[in-house]
Each structure stands twice: as C-alpha cells, then as structure tokens.
Amino acid sequence: MLKKLLVANRGEIAVRVIRAAQDLGIATVAVHSDADAASLHVQIADEAVNIGPPAAKKSYLNQANILKAAAETGADSIHPGYGFLAENADFADACVAAGLVFVGPSGEAIRTMGDKVAARSAAHAAGVPVVPGSTGRVADIEQARHMLMDTGFPVMIKAAAGGGGRGIRIANDLAEFEAAFPQAAAEAQAAFGDGGLYIEKVITRARHIEVQVLGDGRDAVHCWERECSLQRRRQKVWEEAPSTALSDRVRDELCQSAVRLARAVGYSGAGTVEFLYDDETEQFHFIEMNTRIQVEHPVTEMITGIDLVAEGLRIAGGEPLRLKQRDIVVRGHAIEVRLNAEDPSRDFAPFPGTVSALRVPGGPEVRFESMLYAGYTVPPFYDSLLAKLVVHGETRAAAIARLVRALKETRIEGLRTTRPLFLALAGDPAVQANAVHTRWLEGWLDTHSARLVPEFQP
C-alpha cells in the first residue's frame, strides 16, 4: 500500500483524489500555485507545497518543481489527476526514475495510446473495430486513392502527431482530398515537426460511448459504459451511465473489446476506451483511449458502487485487481452535469469571481464533487469547472427528476454558471428520450441559448 501520495493537480479532482487517499489511510501532499494558496485541496491535504507562479507551465506543468516537492515531503507516489501531466509519458517515466510510483499506466502504455496511429494499430490488432480509414500512416496520394475507394467520403485527414482536434482537415470528394493532402502534410510538419498523416472516415451522426476499464498490468476488467453525446465544441457537458442506446448484445461486445485493448497494452490503473456509435448500423468504432481517470468517472461509481480512484490507488500500491468481472453489476442510472463558471446566454463567456454564498444540494443519491466554499475566489488561470453534480435513480427518468430537484437546490452566488443550461436540457423532449448525437447540442444551442440567462446575485 502507498504511504504518502502527492497529488499533482488542483480543483475538484485534487479534492477527489485526496479524499480517496485519506479514506485508505494514505497521507497526502497537495501542491499549488501562487493563485491557489487558499484552495480547498490545500486546506484538506495533510501537507501542501507551493510549486510556482499562477501560469500552469510554471507550476502544475513544472515537472522539476513537482518532483522536488515529492522528494522534500517524502512522498512515495504521485497521482496526476486529469489534464496537466496526466497523459505525459515522460513525466510517468521521470516519476519512476525518481523512485516514485506513478498512479496510472506505464509511460510505454501512455506513449502507445498518445500516438494516434499507434493507438489505432493497437486497437486493430486487439480486434477492436476502428473508424474506417488507413491502418497506419498514409505515404502519398497514390496509396490514399486505393483506400478511399473502400471508405468513401467525407474523410478526415489527421496529423499523426496531432490531437485535441488540432491538425484536422475534411475532404468531401477526391478533388478536395488531392488539394488538401499536401497542405495538411506541410502544416503537420510545421506544427508538430512530423508530417505524417492518417485518414479516417467522417461519421456524421454518432453517439459518444466510452468504456471504463481497470487493469493491474496483467489482467483487466470493465465497469460498463458511459454515454457522453451532449457536447459543445468537443467538450462534454452531460454524461450518463449506462447508455440507453445499446442493446445487451452490443453492450457486451463493446465492453469486451475495451477489455481486450486494455489487456493488449498491459494496462494498469483506471482508463477509458472511447468509441463512436452509430444507431442505424449498430456499429461502434474505437476513437482513442484516455490513460487516466476521467472527469465523468463518478457516473460509473454511482451505478457500480466501485470507488474507481481508490481502486487505482490500491493497484498502484501493488495489489492485484480485487474485482472479478461477474461482481461488477449495474444498478439503476446515473447522470453527471458540469457546472462551469460560464454564461450560457453569452456564448459561454468565462466568468471567474468570488463565491459570495453557496448552497450545496443534498439528499439520497446526490453527489456534489467540487472545490467550492463560500468566500472562495475562482482564479482566471485554469479551467472553468466549478462542480460536478452527480445523481442516481432507479431509472433514467428518475435520475432526470432527481437532477432537476438537485439543480433547483443548488445556489452558487457571485458567479454566472451553466446551471440554466442543465435545467433546460432536463426539460427537453429529445434529451428525455435520449434522441441525441454528438452534434445535437450545438444545433439546439443555436435556437435556445438566448434564454439560458443565469440568475446572478453579486
């Protein structure tokens, strides 16, 4: 078992990880920038170390300062949370080289899944369906022409070294493709120092469905799926589990394929295999694997009763996987919404400021994962996530009713938040019927955003 854990993150996820560690009797070290000295994660950790100025690259991305803080406090392990250094293979290796346990997979597994072409190849080799397209890098237009006869159009031309939506071009026919391909290669070379390209078919109407996996480096299990189709600019805003779109047969195939991939890369810790799912063909396609705990992990915890962060800490401490697949059973339905410091009526303009008063929702089957407290000033330097409101119910309809009840209880004064968005979505017939896809929310916002005015009390 780990003895002393340094949490290399901030905000709600730092609070979440510190709580899980303390529940297991592991001592905790918080790190913080100059802007976060009064943060909740600093207050609740057993120790705290200042690792630099507000800019993330001088503090939360500063590997040398974080490793120094671990050495000075005698920590034996580092949890990266999500974002920042969580999917940085070199940091995972640097932790190991410094004699520390990195809570997560090996640097090698992070590296394989971080290279989009290598990840596609690994998925293909493990028998996981990938989005139709090239199996590896595409050398030239001649090679692409053959492949395009199979995939058809439209296709995305993607940079092998890209990610996060960068370095992508869409071609609707062969003429567009032939014009775009050399440009994309030159851009990729300039932006990433690697002109390698690969090609994927554009799947126009799909759901985002992802599978939670847990591995110990030898074996792996899944904790069923989450659906996160409600997205704005590729950012998830509402997540739920299970997905009502899947038949039991498809659900089993999807979850089994995620386990195969996790086993194939010797995955250790909590991870997520992401897919696009097409309702009409009932086909799913691998998009990527996130080699870390995810923002929306609590919906899985609510339907399975498993503490995923705690399991990750146990595995990092050397315990074999405790859970057998047959023991991981789904109960009811869970929904999470992300309360962000943004004004949904004004194109989601960010709204940092001071929480003048706070009323947290409660009651059975309601979780409020947050770093907020009355008087806390939300700094402008980091992301806008204030709280995750997570609810559970026997059915999806019961979960939505509980979500509305809990949202009405919630008051975060002094800031504008995305709360009105979720009250409106919960009342929308398409959301109630789960008749959505990944582009649905953006279209809905075009006609509905003007009336999502946050109540505001300074």
Place this chain on the structure above:
Amino acid sequence: MAQIQSPLPGTFYRASAPDKPPFKADGDAVAVGDVIGLIEVMKSFHEVRSDVAGRSIRFVADNEEPVMAGAVLAEVD
C-alpha cells in the same frame, strides 16, 4: 498619455502564439481598434483592442503574466 487597461482578469499575451511576433512592439503607433494583445481567461482567448490612438505605445504588463481586470497593460503617447 492614455492607458490601455485589461477588460478581464487572466493571463496577458503580447503575441498570438509563442513563435509569432508581438502584435505591437514598444514604440509602435496605435490606432483605435488595433489588437495589442490577448487575455486568456479559463482557457479561452479574448483580443484586447486599443480604445485610444497614439504615435507610441509602451507596454507595462509583461508577456504571459497574470493581470487583474482594470490592470494597466500599456501606455500610449
């Protein structure tokens, strides 16, 4: 002398990207509406435009440094 203040709290950038030249160098002339920098607030970027004109700008705030709303970014003569 006039001042250009930050409309938002966040991180001030003098260029559109680390490998790009700054929008304005010290001593450059400024027209009303010229972009003089960016403020990053919670991972979104907002252009800072000058509401004054002058023959010479001098930056007070440093590149990539935190600023509060109302902080003076630059002075214009």
